[in-house]
Amino acid sequence: MKDINRTIPPKFKTIAKLSFTKAKEKKLANNIPVYTINAGEQDILKIDILFNAGEWYQDQALVSSSTVQLLQEGSANFSAEDIAEKLDFMGSYVYYNAGKHTTGISVFTLSKYIDDTLEIIEDSIKNPLFLEDNFATYTAKKKQQYAIEKQKVEVIAQKKYAQILFGANHPYGISHEPEDFDNLSIADIKKFHKTHYTSENCKIIISGNIKPEHFEILSRRFGTPFGKIAGEKAHVQEFAIDPSLEKNHHIEKPGAVQSAIRIGKLLVNKYNPDYPALQVLNTVLGGYFGSRLMSNIREDKGYTYGIGSGIVSHKTAGYFVIVTQVGQDVCEQAKQEIYYELKKLRTETIPEEELQTVKNYMKSTLARNFDGIFALSESFKTILEYDLTYSYYSRFWKTIQNITPAELKTLANTYLHEDSMYEIIAGSK
Amino acid sequence: MISFKKFELANGLRFIVNTDTHTPFIVVNTLYNVGSKHESPDKTGFAHLFEHLMFGGSKNIPSFDEPLQKVGGDNNAFTNSDITNYYITVPKENIETAFWLESDRMLELNFSQKSLDTQKNVVIEEFKQRYLNRPYGDAWLYLRPLAYKNHPYQWATIGKKIEHIQEATLQDVKDFFFHHYAPNNSIISISGNISLKKAKRLAQKWFGSIPHRDISTMEREKEEQQTEKRSQTLEQDVPLHAIHKAYHMCERSHPDFHAIDLLSDILSNGKSSRMYNNLIQKQKLFSDLQAFITGEDDPGLFIITGTVMPGFTIEQANEAIESELQSIRKTPIREYELQKVKNKVESTLIFSESSILHKAMNLAKYELLGDAGLINHETEKYACVTIEDIQRVAQFVFSETNESTLLYQSTSQA
Numbered sequence: 001m002k003d004i005n006r007t008i009p010p011k012f013k014t015i016a017k018l019s020f021t022k023a024k025e026k027k028l029a030n031n032i033p034v035y036t037i038n039a040g041e042q043d044i045l046k047i048d049i050l051f052n053a054g055e056w057y058q059d060q061a062l063v064s065s066s067t068v069q070l071l072q073e074g075s076a077n078f079s080a081e082d083i084a085e086k087l088d089f090m091g092s093y094v095y096y097n098a099g100k101h102t103t104g105i106s107v108f109t110l111s112k113y114i115d116d117t118l119e120i121i122e123d124s125i126k127n128p129l130f131l132e133d134n135f136a137t138y139t140a141k142k143k144q145q146y147a148i149e150k151q152k153v154e155v156i157a158q159k160k161y162a163q164i165l166f167g168a169n170h171p172y173g174i175s176h177e178p179e180d181f182d183n184l185s186i187a188d189i190k191k192f193h194k195t196h197y198t199s200e201n202c203k204i205i206i207s208g209n210i211k212p213e214h215f216e217i218l219s220r221r222f223g224t225p226f227g228k229i230a231g232e233k234a235h236v237q238e239f240a241i242d243p244s245l246e247k248n249h250h251i252e253k254p255g256a257v258q259s260a261i262r263i264g265k266l267l268v269n270k271y272n273p274d275y276p277a278l279q280v281l282n283t284v285l286g287g288y289f290g291s292r293l294m295s296n297i298r299e300d301k302g303y304t305y306g307i308g309s310g311i312v313s314h315k316t317a318g319y320f321v322i323v324t325q326v327g328q329d330v331c332e333q334a335k336q337e338i339y340y341e342l343k344k345l346r347t348e349t350i351p352e353e354e355l356q357t358v359k360n361y362m363k364s365t366l367a368r369n370f371d372g373i374f375a376l377s378e379s380f381k382t383i384l385e386y387d388l389t390y391s392y393y394s395r396f397w398k399t400i401q402n403i404t405p406a407e408l409k410t411l412a413n414t415y416l417h418e419d420s421m422y423e424i425i426a427g428s429k
Numbered sequence: 430m431i432s433f434k435k436f437e438l439a440n441g442l443r444f445i446v447n448t449d450t451h452t453p454f455i456v457v458n459t460l461y462n463v464g465s466k467h468e469s470p471d472k473t474g475f476a477h478l479f480e481h482l483m484f485g486g487s488k489n490i491p492s493f494d495e496p497l498q499k500v501g502g503d504n505n506a507f508t509n510s511d512i513t514n515y516y517i518t519v520p521k522e523n524i525e526t527a528f529w530l531e532s533d534r535m536l537e538l539n540f541s542q543k544s545l546d547t548q549k550n551v552v553i554e555e556f557k558q559r560y561l562n563r564p565y566g567d568a569w570l571y572l573r574p575l576a577y578k579n580h581p582y583q584w585a586t587i588g589k590k591i592e593h594i595q596e597a598t599l600q601d602v603k604d605f606f607f608h609h610y611a612p613n614n615s616i617i618s619i620s621g622n623i624s625l626k627k628a629k630r631l632a633q634k635w636f637g638s639i640p641h642r643d644i645s646t647m648e649r650e651k652e653e654q655q656t657e658k659r660s661q662t663l664e665q666d667v668p669l670h671a672i673h674k675a676y677h678m679c680e681r682s683h684p685d686f687h688a689i690d691l692l693s694d695i696l697s698n699g700k701s702s703r704m705y706n707n708l709i710q711k712q713k714l715f716s717d718l719q720a721f722i723t724g725e726d727d728p729g730l731f732i733i734t735g736t737v738m739p740g741f742t743i744e745q746a747n748e749a750i751e752s753e754l755q756s757i758r759k760t761p762i763r764e765y766e767l768q769k770v771k772n773k774v775e776s777t778l779i780f781s782e783s784s785i786l787h788k789a790m791n792l793a794k795y796e797l798l799g800d801a802g803l804i805n806h807e808t809e810k811y812a813c814v815t816i817e818d819i820q821r822v823a824q825f826v827f828s829e830t831n832e833s834t835l836l837y838q839s840t841s842q843a
Contacts, residue, residue, distance in 0.1 A: 004635070006489035006529070006533050006536075007489045009528050009529060010500070010523075010525035010526050010528075011524040012522070012525075014501070015501060015520055015522075040451070040781060040783060041451065042779060042780075043779075045563065081701065081706070083700075084699065084705075085701040085769070087701075088698075088773060089634050089765075089768070089773075090776075091771045091772045091773045092776070100524055108774055108780065110779065137713055140713065140716075140738065141709065141713075141716045141717075143736060144668070144669055144716035144736065144739070146564075147669070147715075148564055150668075151563065151564045151667075152562075152563050152564075161752065240709075256562055257562050257564045258557050289498070290494045290495055291495050292497050293813035298551055299547060302547040302548070302549070302550025302551045302554070303554065304551070304554050305554045305559075325554075325558050325562070327557065329555075356499070357495065357498050357499040358498075360498070360499055360500060360501045361499070361501060361503075361568070363503070364500075364501025364503070364520055365501075367454075367501075367520070368454065371452050371454055372452065372783060372784065373783065388829065394480060394500075400629055416776040
């Protein structure tokens, strides 16, 4: 065998283009749009039933998340025990998730059980009972789970951070406290369900190895109008963002051996043309394992187990955030390094080679976001929530391809000046 | 059903290949047969610390991550008490980069004091983050030594204490590498868009010249049969009382393993499970309650953990758990109940086959247990478990003298 030279990397190719299976839109008789993504060989299906029923639409803390969670606690034809028994027996998994705008019931089922599974889901969406006893058990239990979470410095810091950026009354800034469960009433939940869980307010995504009969089953289960009250529409609220005037915040957690750090600011969301380029800039800074924050603060200094940054897009606003937990004794040093890296993005041009690595990494990550039925469905759900089309991803791809170090430096100066950042520390001084 | 082919190089390195052309990616999963159970009692946390060092550059390549990210690859690793497992996902066009990088760090690491010093700090921060700075985070640091008196499972993978990590020297690191990191102590499984022929060619090219090494085969102490009920109480400022219970059970390859796994599902997998129904929903004793097995290769543990709702004493809560366990020991479960947990297992296995990463990890894990092909017989083995099996295993696992209980007495709930 001839000798190999291990010091020379093998030749490589960059991914030439993004290709994937697209969702096709169909309509049920009641006008619910159904997006089908036909992919995969296993006889498994994922069905996402989505409502505009997230926290944006609630009048009171915890109403949105409690409503969707309580759907599994009993309906006209199935008791809470029946629902759990039957879903478990079929090996079907259902996840109930309340987001900022969208609430989703995500169903994972073997294809052979789609009808039996959806029979239960249909009844729990259309005819939930919200019984007093189940409600009381749920809130008491959740209250304690929140109380445990509240002890963690990262949870303390994240809550405070959201509140400081958006204001305590804004849906993106609201902080759900254990005590809020005491003010929750079953009447609020019932009312919220009635106004938001309607066929007019519903979209469905189905992905997997889809056969024609699966669509027929969906039509039978969800194709007639439900929950609709003629003429009545859920009122859409407007909220003003009300950021804190104070930039630096410390929340004391006595005895904490690590401090949680959040540094960031309000930023544009997916609708802004600069958003994809800002994602590239963010990846350089803290968006992957080889990022500057990781290389400096973890891999060089050893101040933390992990550090990262992200741009979070909500439907009406976005924000930028650097997230880490560091040793209590090195918190000041870690902060200094973070600001150093932010400033460097603005004052120095990113070397070509580093940017090339980031570009290749991001292209591959984007391609992975379309690999497999679950990934395909998640990526589609994202653009659906924002009323965007797949062209959003091709624009994203193009930006990764074409953006230059000079443009990124300009962006850093426009958007990420270190003096414009909020800083939240939860820990022991 | 996962189809695969196996081959072995002259140096003893085993490869398993699952070709899946539905994806443009390939996963390369490298398992080393070394975990925290291979550590000596005065140098714990080493296998895991070592995992961190594997990213600090190798003999011919100064950085592991940078060249991989440059070709669009992504990677990570984990260590547990039995194994250290590294995995790479890479676009199929750039598969050779994965072979190049993974083979060079198997050949030899770039042993650097700087990298060691930094990673010691990183691991100490990990220790703080995951074990010290959150309520109940230290449970495993107490529960393992309570349950094990001889076997190395008595310490957590992160290590017994921070001092062990602080004391690690570069010589320790070198010794550890040459005693455990070797082609003949590793299994590489590949899943994704690659042919067997190509995998063979690349395997020979990049791994063929790595020398076979003598592996440290220190005999592990066997855990002696526990003969008394054990208990320890911690008084801490945690929000709620909490209970952690551990029962000794069989090793992964024992014929009773599947029955005990189903036993844990009957007790706590899903909202229709016994403990969820009775203790959370009906009696409202717990805000959270889980039963699971550690599933380790040597005789492992059956664990029950719960946080107690305010208004109940820790004794009341503990008795309620024990009464559930007594009931499953005394009364045979219903056929329906057994079928339900078997169906769940089957469904979980089918879903896991839709991911090349899961497939690759499972193939290597089962090969270590004896044969990668075992993965395709798991459903069958679960299907064979009978009502009598469940009762029989419940009777010996949940016997009183097999129990270790760790109690968190909340000072704020007192």
